Amino acid sequence: xxxxxxxxxxxxxxxxxxxxxxxxxxxxxxxxxxxxxxxxxxxxxxxxxxxxxxxxxxxxxxxxxxxxxxxxxxxxxxxxxxxxxxxxxxxxxxxxxxxxxxxxxxxxxxxxxxxxxxxxxxxxxxxxxxxxxxxxxxxxxxxxxxxxxxxxxxxxxxxxxxxxxxxxxxxxxxxxxxxxxxxxxxxxxxxxxxxxxxxxxxxxxxxxxxxxxxxxxxxxxxxxxxxxxxxxxxxxxxxxxxxxxxxxxxxxxxxxxxxxxxxxxxxxxxxxxxxxxxxxxxxxxxxxxxxxx
Amino acid sequence: xxxxxxxxxxxxxxxxxxxxxxxxxxxxxxxxxxxxxxxxxxxxxxxxxxxxxxxxxxxxxxxxxxxxxxxxxxxxxxxxxxxxxxxxxxxxxxxxxxxxxxxxxxxxxxxxxxxxxxxxxxxxxxxxxxxxxxxxxxxxxxxxxxxxxxxxxxxxxxxxxxxxxxxxxxxxxxxxxxxxxxxxxxxxxxxxxxxxxxxxxxxxxxxxxxxxxxxxxxxxxxxxxxxxxxxxxxxxxxxxxxxxxxxxxxxxxxxxxxxxxxxxxxxxxxxxxxxxxxxxxxxxxxxxxxxxxxxxxxxxxxxxxxxxxxxxxxxxxxxxxxxxxxxxxxxxxxxxxxxxxxxxxxxxxxxxxxxxxxxxxxxxxxxx
Amino acid sequence: xxxxxxxxxxxxxxxxxxxxxxxxxxxxxxxxxxxxxxxxxxxxxxxxxxxxxxxxxxxxxxxxxxxxxxxxxxxxxxxxxxxxxxxxxxxxxxxxxxxxxxxxxxxxxxxxxxxxxxxxxxxxxxxxxxxxxxxxxxxxxxxxxxxxxxxxxxxxxxxxxxxxxxxxxxxxxxxxxxxxxxxxxxxxxxxxxxxxxxxxxxxxxxxxxxxxxxxxxxxxxxxxxxxxxxxxxxxxxxxxxxxxxxxxxxxxxxxxxxxxxxxxxxxxxxxxxxxxxxxxxxxxxxxxxxxxxxxxxxxxxxxxxxxxx
Numbered sequence: 001x002x003x004x005x006x007x008x009x010x011x012x013x014x015x016x017x018x019x020x021x022x023x024x025x026x027x028x029x030x031x032x033x034x035x036x037x038x039x040x041x042x043x044x045x046x047x048x049x050x051x052x053x054x055x056x057x058x059x060x061x062x063x064x065x066x067x068x069x070x071x072x073x074x075x076x077x078x079x080x081x082x083x084x085x086x087x088x089x090x091x092x093x094x095x096x097x098x099x100x101x102x103x104x105x106x107x108x109x110x111x112x113x114x115x116x117x118x119x120x121x122x123x124x125x126x127x128x129x130x131x132x133x134x135x136x137x138x139x140x141x142x143x144x145x146x147x148x149x150x151x152x153x154x155x156x157x158x159x160x161x162x163x164x165x166x167x168x169x170x171x172x173x174x175x176x177x178x179x180x181x182x183x184x185x186x187x188x189x190x191x192x193x194x195x196x197x198x199x200x201x202x203x204x205x206x207x208x209x210x211x212x213x214x215x216x217x218x219x220x221x222x223x224x225x226x227x228x229x230x231x232x233x234x235x236x237x238x239x240x241x242x243x244x245x246x247x248x249x250x251x252x253x254x255x256x257x258x259x260x261x262x263x264x265x266x267x268x269x270x271x272x273x274x275x276x277x278x279x280x281x282x283x284x285x286x287x288x289x290x291x292x293x
Numbered sequence: 294x295x296x297x298x299x300x301x302x303x304x305x306x307x308x309x310x311x312x313x314x315x316x317x318x319x320x321x322x323x324x325x326x327x328x329x330x331x332x333x334x335x336x337x338x339x340x341x342x343x344x345x346x347x348x349x350x351x352x353x354x355x356x357x358x359x360x361x362x363x364x365x366x367x368x369x370x371x372x373x374x375x376x377x378x379x380x381x382x383x384x385x386x387x388x389x390x391x392x393x394x395x396x397x398x399x400x401x402x403x404x405x406x407x408x409x410x411x412x413x414x415x416x417x418x419x420x421x422x423x424x425x426x427x428x429x430x431x432x433x434x435x436x437x438x439x440x441x442x443x444x445x446x447x448x449x450x451x452x453x454x455x456x457x458x459x460x461x462x463x464x465x466x467x468x469x470x471x472x473x474x475x476x477x478x479x480x481x482x483x484x485x486x487x488x489x490x491x492x493x494x495x496x497x498x499x500x501x502x503x504x505x506x507x508x509x510x511x512x513x514x515x516x517x518x519x520x521x522x523x524x525x526x527x528x529x530x531x532x533x534x535x536x537x538x539x540x541x542x543x544x545x546x547x548x549x550x551x552x553x554x555x556x557x558x559x560x561x562x563x564x565x566x567x568x569x570x571x572x573x574x575x576x577x578x579x580x581x582x583x584x585x586x587x588x589x590x591x592x593x594x595x596x597x598x599x600x601x602x603x604x605x606x607x608x609x610x611x612x613x614x615x616x617x618x619x620x621x622x623x624x625x626x627x628x629x630x631x632x633x634x635x636x637x638x639x640x641x642x643x644x645x646x647x648x649x650x651x652x653x654x655x656x657x658x659x660x661x
Numbered sequence: 662x663x664x665x666x667x668x669x670x671x672x673x674x675x676x677x678x679x680x681x682x683x684x685x686x687x688x689x690x691x692x693x694x695x696x697x698x699x700x701x702x703x704x705x706x707x708x709x710x711x712x713x714x715x716x717x718x719x720x721x722x723x724x725x726x727x728x729x730x731x732x733x734x735x736x737x738x739x740x741x742x743x744x745x746x747x748x749x750x751x752x753x754x755x756x757x758x759x760x761x762x763x764x765x766x767x768x769x770x771x772x773x774x775x776x777x778x779x780x781x782x783x784x785x786x787x788x789x790x791x792x793x794x795x796x797x798x799x800x801x802x803x804x805x806x807x808x809x810x811x812x813x814x815x816x817x818x819x820x821x822x823x824x825x826x827x828x829x830x831x832x833x834x835x836x837x838x839x840x841x842x843x844x845x846x847x848x849x850x851x852x853x854x855x856x857x858x859x860x861x862x863x864x865x866x867x868x869x870x871x872x873x874x875x876x877x878x879x880x881x882x883x884x885x886x887x888x889x890x891x892x893x894x895x896x897x898x899x900x901x902x903x904x905x906x907x908x909x910x911x912x913x914x915x916x917x918x919x920x921x922x923x924x925x926x927x928x929x930x931x932x933x934x935x936x937x938x939x940x941x942x943x944x945x946x947x948x949x950x951x952x953x954x955x956x957x958x959x960x961x962x963x964x965x966x967x968x969x970x
Binding site: 005006007008009011012015016018019020022023024025026027028029030031033034037087090091094095097099101105106107108109110111112113114115116117118119122123124125126127129131134165168170173174177191196197198225226227229230233234237248251252255256261264265268271272275276279280 | 664666669670673674676677680681683684685686687688690691694748749750752753755756757759760761762768771772775776777778779781782783784785786787788789790794797834835837838839840843862867868869871893896897899900904916917919920922923934936939940943946947950951953954955958962965966
């Protein structure tokens, strides 16, 4: 850390207190609460808690609906990540060539980051709507073939596309920033060595993007677990037949519609562990990156 | 105006000792330069005086008051930093006047003093600029003005010229000395550049590995270096050292190659003692091979314009001399050398300490 | 660099154009739908060009969703989160970077860990805390026996109650409870040269003076970056306001209102789906953060990259 410091005084606790209080109340306490609930059985809003050990987890893990939710969450995570990062990387590589209109291209790709997830869900709900959107065209050719509310695979496809659409901007921003941080002299050296633009993309830019790539991989997967609620809620509502019942969505519906706090808490704990494991990988990686630069 | 007394000061970080038992008194109004290579503890000493670092043991007194526990602002010191440390979002005027603002000096008075100070360092036309719009030399002046305006008891300079180009450095050196002569505040100036030290200092302090090697006027230090280390550090090109053994019978140093250099006085060394004979390049003259005290082999000649620097080898020991002769013998040629032994220095081979006896008394240069 | 690559340049523009079209199409279609009337929207084939009904649709959607108060609420929440985050982040990072004290690393990690678990993951218990924000302290006092002590000594029944449901505080505070901004600030503070701190100390400035006179003016771009990100983040919150606000008329925010516009069986009762209104509302709700991102692009991108989320 730095060598220049002020002397410790009463100011320091005062400076730290607000943040620590907020974090304690709205982060640490709830997280501990979730743990407590996960191992006890509780009536919603009052009533007694009894220690039940791993029973809540056993119940969740033996629930086929839960495994269905895990399955679709994984599919959703992988599919949106691959789609979004693939598209973001391609666009970033070409935007980075800085031809005419560079700024316009950049803005055009960045703005979807600002669109709220439920707005994305609602817009795609319209686009994919069997009766009104562009996909209604398919139904005029082959009536009843396209219907999100009937066919699970179509619903999953819809949330994946909507989710990927929302994620492209984020990855794009990072890829482009990473590309622009490649020293100009390196590009020029490669050009002197006779490498043409496409060749440089493959031999120079892609390898140098590896750290960013892994960083984004983890971030995208984590986000897909946590950020998907708004899209699912306005696009499919978890249906049809729970086909798009992603983990966060299921926690919400079990906890706040089913009033099964203990079950929701157990699911929360599992999701927390998953996200923490992913984040841990990322921190380790970030740590390393800090050392190398 | 104040005297600075540093008594037995030690500074450690964890287990590393940066500075060990340093004693130094800086007189009122004196300009002292602390000279040493990087990592010798010179900057730490300055920061201890400023109060930017805490003293581990010992004490520092400014104007008779022990300041160990005083905050920087309570010590009455002003400091000029190496990177100037100007506040980038403030104009020159705001930078210079910031200390006064903090001290609660009314705006009108503050502005007047800022204008006056800026004028004295030649910044009057730049008061509304931001540091980013100034050249290196101008930033340097702002840093100076910021220190001067507080009318401090003590001026501290932390390698303030090292970011300037050579020409500007000389110019600012004169400027600093001029300002010092004007306001006569006690000044401590840290640098690794011996030219700065020699030209600026009333007294020089040479530091090495956290201790003080020697304190004295520039002339004293140049003419009578107290140790092998100081002798090698001060002077450019550096002093030559010839290792050998003292022979009491011949009152001479027998060099490793067998050459015998007779001494003009008694160095007070014991027979057979290992010594280092030191001689500056300007105190060596050329002779035909075999006609000097010792022969050397020429490696390269550097033309310095007014003179030439000959890099030679005596056996395997590098040796250099400065001559005005324009002869350009081929590389590998052998030449004879005569050492002006009135200017020779003798150091104890084991401790590196100067052997201070009649050898020194024989020298023509009077000590100041 | 002189490099003639006409074919590649053409391909570049082509690829970018295709990408941009893919990105724009869904929103374009939604926009087109917002400009037609009920009939046109629900008739196949789909309209690809805007009609003239945008203004009437907007007016109707606005009235239907009672957007007036909700926009005010959204702005209050977004600005509350922005101000809260910036203030807390700045103070915390300042204490952590510029002071040396025992337990500094512990506090640093305690804050760092909050980056790991987004609100969505711990939604159920956070909701319970919002019902009574003082319940953690009540529980602690009960456990440690302080409640009992107070009760038996002073006869005071300790029952702390602070309900955050249906309040701006409840909407804002939990969103402030992560470390995003703290790290942006910390990164920035670590780049401040030591000599600047020392110069300020030599000039006689104490810590708070240094914070106010030097650090805050220097962190203007930092504040802009954090503000854009936090505004977008807060404006787009959905799950949390959905739960914490039941009194939509007074405390509802616009994004949550979108869920009521999904033209499914519930809202249309089997009638023709009112896509034109839903899409008009979507356009309105999307607009403020998009404008922020476009106009504050430079700061937004910088902030996003430096926080690393």
